[in-house]
């Protein structure tokens with residue numbers, strides 16, 4: 088899984104799968120409650136852990152989670168934690184780091200200028 092293949096009805100490569108997976112993860116975090124109930128915190132821990140166990144090919148995410156466990160205390164904490172984990176992958180791939188102060192602008196409010204054009 089090393090090339091880009093976003094053709095309709097074709098298997099996803101690492102780039103297409105990665106974009107889709109980050110969209111799912113960040114959007115899920117963006118809609119997580121500000122004040123989650125204990126059952127929601129347990130459920131989110133389980134979701135992230137099973138995601139990391141099952142995401143194809145790249146096992147570093149599991150290692151990152153072992154080093155820095157998921158923060159499920161609130162939407163902001165979860166979104167910032169996920170942003171940090173994404174930045175670890177970005178760094179590994181030589182991509183620019185994302186400013187985690189903007190993570191909810193990017194994934195919830197859509198207030199970055201390109202969303203309003």
Ligand SMILES: Cc1cc2nc3c(=O)[nH]c(=O)nc-3n(C[C@H](O)[C@H](O)[C@H](O)COP(=O)(O)OP(=O)(O)OC[C@H]3O[C@@H](n4cnc5c(N)ncnc54)[C@H](O)[C@@H]3O)c2cc1C
Nearest residue numbers: 101102105106108109145147148170171173174176185190
């Ligand atoms: C858990 C996981 C592990 C991965 N591990 C690998 C790997 O080991 N090797 C590999 O080749 N690929 C890996 N990928 C795929 C890789 O991270 C990218 O998704 C892929 O290379 C496509 O990159 P992209 O430049 O389109 O943007 P992506 O990194 O997919 O990001 C999508 C969008 O998210 C936003 N964004 C960028 N950084 C952040 C951030 N820190 N926080 C919030 N939003 C952000 C930007 O708007 C960006 O356009 C992994 C993906 C996931 C989900």
